[in-house]
Amino acid sequence: MARELKRQVAAALHERVAQDPAAGTDQATTRQRGRALIEEAVARWSDAHALAHGVPPTREQDRALAEAVYDLLFRAGRLQPYLDDPEVENILVNGCDQVWVARVDQPLRQVPPIADSDDELIELLQDLARRHGGGERTLSTASPMLALRLEGGMRLQALTGVTPRPYVAVRRHRVASATLGDLVQLGTVDHTLAAFLAACIRARKNVMITGTQGVGKTSLLRAMAGEIPADERIGTLESEYELWLHTLGHLRQVVPMEAREGNGERVDGRSAGELSIGELIPAALRMSLSRIIVGEVRSAEVVPMLRVMTNGEGGSMCTLHARTPHMVVDRIAELCLEYGAQMTDSLAYRLTANALDFIVHLAMVDETAIGGRRHRFVSHVLEVSGLGESGRPALSTVFGPTAGEPRAVPQLPPACLDDLRRAGFDARLLEVSPHGSWAAPLDLRIPGGGGRPGGETR
Known part of the structure; x- marks a missing residue:
């Protein structure tokens, strides 16, 4: 009815x-x-x-x-109560009657259907696309994939036609406007690492934040952006707005840019009207920006992003999906090869070595299945120090885990320490206990899971 x-x-x-x-x-x-x-x-x-x-x-x-x-x-029909629940982190829909919800520090639980039929579910998604898709996003047999930002910054991805039933995933950024200080309270970083990351931003170091899905890359990127001087003019480039730096109030000169999907009519193998993040970067460079922030590097846009980092004033940031910190270099090379036939591994490695100053890797230990909680934290900070002897970027572990502590603690002083000191970093913070400035090792129900002790260099 x-x-x-x-x-x-x-x-x-x-x-x-x-x-x-x-x-x-x-x-x-x-x-x-x-x-x-x-x-x-x-x-x-x-x-x-x-x-x-x-x-x-x-x-x-x-x-x-x-x-x-x-x-x-x-609003979002019978999906709306879960969107309104601040404890809900993820909503997974495998057809109208197979709906699963993950709440904070709880495993997935099935909940009642959000529609009476799959057709009704598709109608709901089409309504959401009309209201939140900026006019060009839809879900149909011609456009079987739908990506949307919902009210409150939640991100929705839906598939139909290429799947036996409509499939939907909704992710919530529960930490919408956190500062580095807030992330200290949440246990993502300690005071030493927070001060270090803040100094990296003030010293205009180029930073790539990596990790798997749902570990907090966007939240950390947003928190680090809070260290940018308020009147600096920056640009944000995203597939769907998630950073919201233009609405949070701290930064007064933000140029937000969002990629645009095509209208389904194919022209030279592409949808008419489509604009990718990579295509937005040249326009961004003409907007008198001092820094560029890419919410997530997913494909060939990594090449113009790295070139911006190489040729610009410094201080740009982006995120990238990678399972471990030492996979990042090869992950970048894989994406660079999508740029075109002129790209090679050696050129990708050289671009990476010239562009990046630091890789900040986030990890998660999920103990909800055994009655514990999800621990999200920075596990590594790697300094990129040019090309190594093997022709790959040389990485040194500035912060990393130890045998008894999976979270990042000081390992080796960075080669650019003097730059960070000029930006206000107190180098004495690196002379701390094996547990960094954490009060105690991470409280895990099953201890262990830390990395190699000491500073690993590869």
Whole structure:
């Protein structure tokens, strides 16, 4: 019934907007009008139900139906309660009736269906695409993949047509506006590493943040960006806005750029109107930016990104998916090879060595299956010191784990320590205990999992 009333109200609202187009541009006014139309539609349904069954619905039933219609029309339908729950980190949908939710420090649990059929689920996703997709994103047989940013910065990825049923994954960044100090409190870094990373930003070092999915790369990138002077002009390039540096208030000169999907019409093998992050970088360079931040490097855009880091003033940042810190160099080379036939491993290695100053790697130890919690933390900070004898970038472990501590603690002083000292870093912080400035080793139910003791150089 909620779905049918939603369609009736949507048609009535469309007619109202057609009569007064200016009102349709004001989201608050549109929702207010929609709320009034929903109340009228529910009242008509309630009267009809009373005539048909001899018993009127209760006020609570009317109110619940009105909220369900409102959520379908303006929000995310039966998915909305999970989006509103701040404890929910991930939502996984494998068809309308196979819905799984991961809450903070809890394993996945199945929850009730979010639609009565897969067709209804696809309709919900299409509605979300119209409201949040910037006009060009859709989900259909012609466009079977959908990526969206939802209210509150959540990211949705959906597939249909190429899968037996509609599949959806929603990820929430629970730490939306954390500073490095906040990440100290959360246990991601200790005071020493927080001071070190802040100095890297002030000293305009180029930093790549790596790790697997869900370990907190975006949150750390956002926190480190909080150390950029407020009046510096920076650009952010993302597939879908997740950093939100242009809305958080600290930085007053942010040029946010978002990649654009095509409209489905193929031109020379590409969707018409498509703009990739790599194609946005040249335009970004003409915006008088002092730093460029790429939310996530996924493909051939790594090459223009590395060139920006090499030729610019320094201080640019990006994130990259990689399982271990010492896989990062080969991961970069793999993406560089997507750039074109003129790219080679040796050129990719040289680009990496010239562009990057530090690789900051995040890890997670998940003990929720045995009654523990998820521990997310920086495990390594690697300094990139030019090309090594093998023709690969030379890496040295400035911060890394020890046999009894999986989190990053000081190992070897960086070669650029004087630059960091000029940026206000107190080098005496590196002269600490084997556990860094952590009060005690990480409290794990199954101890261990640390890396090689001492500073590893490869």
